[in-house]
Amino acid sequence: MSGAFSKSMARNIFFGGTAFFFFLFLALSFDTIQQYPKRDMRQNITPQVVAGKHIWETRNCIGCHTLMGEGAYFAPELGNVVARLGSKEAVKAFIQSRPVAGIPGRRSMPQFNLTDKELDEIAAFLEHVNTINSANWPPNIQG
Numbered sequence: 809m810s811g812a813f814s815k816s817m818a819r820n821i822f823f824g825g826t827a828f829f830f831f832l833f834l835a836l837s838f839d840t841i842q843q844y845p846k847r848d849m850r851q852n853i854t855p856q857v858v859a860g861k862h863i864w865e866t867r868n869c870i871g872c873h874t875l876m877g878e879g880a881y882f883a884p885e886l887g888n889v890v891a892r893l894g895s896k897e898a899v900k901a902f903i904q905s906r907p908v909a910g911i912p913g914r915r916s917m918p919q920f921n922l923t924d925k926e927l928d929e930i931a932a933f934l935e936h937v938n939t940i941n942s943a944n945w946p947p948n949i950q951g
């Protein structure tokens with residue numbers, strides 16, 4: 809079968825492939841532009857959410873946790889923690905109640921001594937993250 813792959817076949821594959829992927833690129837770009845306004849959440853980013861993100865960064869929560877899959881794998885995913893624990897109040901209570909001593913082998917979370925205002929802010933941030941359309945990530949409630 810040597811010589812079966814002719815120059816014209818190579819040319820057709822090149823032009824055909826180029827056209828196919830060019831139109832695929834256009835179709836996906838069009839889809840992105842259609843989706844964008846539905847996913848634009850900027851109006852939900854209140855000053856409280858911004859302050860909560862500041863706490864998230866300055867206390868290095870991501871050094872132990874993941875947020876929508878990004879971060880460290882020492883502790884649970886927090887992108888959906890408000891849904892998992894049921895409410896912002898439960899999240900605040902959890903953060904305040906740590907660490908829990910005396911359970912051998914259990915990973916433990918430090919106490920951050922956050923004020924009530926800071927707890928409201930971090931909870932608002934986590935609630936905001938929970939409402940982002942992340943195409944169902946994480947795939948289950950456990951994270």
Ligand code: HEC
Binds near residue numbers: 864868873892915
């Ligand atoms: C030193 C590592 C570490 C850091 C830093 C850390 N955590 Fe944690 N966190 C953990 C561990 C470990 C657990 C699970 C502990 C447990 O269940 O007792 C946890 C659990 C949680 C939970 C409950 C998750 C669930 O599914 O039950 C929340 C909410 C939480 N952390 C919030 C935070 C926030 C907010 C910050 C930053 C202010 C933070 N964590 C920083 C280690 C950490």
